[in-house]
Amino acid sequence: LIDKRLVAGKAVMGICVGLQVLFEKGLEHELETEGLGQLPGTVEFLDAPQLPHIGWNTVEAAKGSKLFEGIENERFYFVHSYGVRNWELEAIGSFIPPKVTWTDYGTKFVSALEVGPLSATQFHPEKSGEAGIKLLTNWLNTF
Template identity: 40%
Template sequence: MIAIIDYGMGNLHSVSKAVERLGWEAEVTSDPAHILGADGVILPGVGAFGDAMRELSESGLADVVRQAAASGKPLLGICLGMQLLFGESEEHGQHEGLGILPGRAMRFAGEYKVPHMGWNRLAFRQDSPLFEGLEEGYVYFVHSYHVKPDDESVLLAVTDYYQPVTAIVGRGRVFGMQFHPEKSGDVGMRLLANFLSLCGTKPQA
């Protein structure tokens, strides 16, 4: 079973349906026992970083996500969920993140349109099991903040939006995707399927 964490700020329905379309059982849950007992965990997110961290902290789910990551369970953060994996964000002030990966979320700064919204091509920076059977292709982004990792070794793929932009991160069995894989056509669904394959679960009959 794949636990999709419900803390009140995620694109839960679309992620759940995508997981089920790929043949895995999905449960949208805020129950710590169900999250820690799952084969894999997805942390979605839509909205403001500070609000999301407040919801996660007040519900006790922040520590549950950290426990899941520390246990070696496959964990995937999507969009805001990816940013939450890092140490901090400057969105509407300074906010502490989950601190699972080193780095911070920063606002795009320049004479160009923000938010960054639309289809952009991935450029793989290193090998990853997420890229099994995949060539570099286009995925769908909607974000005003982007992550600057402190450690380049966590950077798996970038895209270009007037600068190299962090698109996929990973360390061990913790991964993040700045874009929405469930809204990114064949490339996004293959990336999601490759993550699910790391969870050790068999697709449903």
């Protein structure tokens, strides 16, 4: 379903685990699980001072981000223990360069991605008050 939407240029939004499943694989308790493979990378247990990561954090919004337009300095609500700590994809051929947003919670991890019609957040915009409403509105305005 996701492949069909993306090929047709239709927008897709993943939230929390919805971001995590888009990656190639996940590692949980030494068990490797295949993801949907839409994005390169591995979801793994975060090396952070306290897990699960529950609460409000700022993000380092990607330059030119459409999702974070007007809310670059806001805080968003997170609930997770796993994340993507490494990002290596820049651009492939005519592929649209991804916009990667980071959060630092004792370790840096990907907190949002924008890759053409595919967007995803590790945090919960639906639980992030006015900033979350603005982010979802920004996403709706991208298509």
